[in-house]
Amino acid sequence: MTPSYGAIKARARAEHLDIFGAFHPTADDGAPADCGTLFLLGPHEPGFWAHFTASAEYTDGTPNPVDRWSRRVVGELATAFNGTALFPFTGPPWHPFLRWGARSGRAWASPVELLVHDTAGLLVSYRGALALRDQIDLPSPPGSPPCNTCTDQPCRAACPVNALSSQGYDVPACHDYLTQTPDTPCLSHGCQVRTACPVSKTYARDPAQSAYHMKQFHS
Ligand code: SF4
Ligand code: SF4
Structure with missing residues (x-):
């Protein structure tokens, strides 16, 4: 039986994930050849971090808890709906999650390119994707x-060292600032x-989730 969008959303929400977008891939999208519908999954708020930090993956002291949690949870979703779990952190080949985000119609390039x-x-962060064979009815x-109606566009001027701008991401400048300004x-x-973005x-x-990821990034 073909699962509904609502059934997949409810099952994801039980693990504090949400559907961050979904679409019917074509041959150019880099999805599995038999994929009729691809669902992008991201943290459902509020409460994702408390849910995750109570998990065995976080508390067992083993490296890469977020990725291991994602593998288990998205893998269980794939099993439940007879689909395939895909992740942004496995490769090569790497799955084109950013392109999929744009294809979903729910994510766009911002003025600072993110x-x-x-x-x-x-x-926005994607913890994984669910590829199902069926073409499932999707909401529009x-x-x-949101940038079209964001008059102040605070993202443009929020970085104290202009490391994120319309020119892209100057990662060394970002790290230098973080080192010099602990x-x-x-x-x-x-x-x-x-965090400056009104959305x-x-x-x-x-x-605490952002602090955790920043520590991973700047360590
Ligand atoms: S701050 Fe405004 S312009 Fe920048 S990404 Fe957010 S909505 Fe778009
Ligand atoms: S984390 Fe890096 S890019 Fe972001 S505001 Fe701070 S210095 Fe700028």
């Missing part, structure tokens, strides 16, 4: 990026560009 999502803003995506909010609350502000991500 992807901006309709509900997670610049805090929002249609236009009490920066970037390390305790997350990248100031990502990010509506997405109740725990600052």
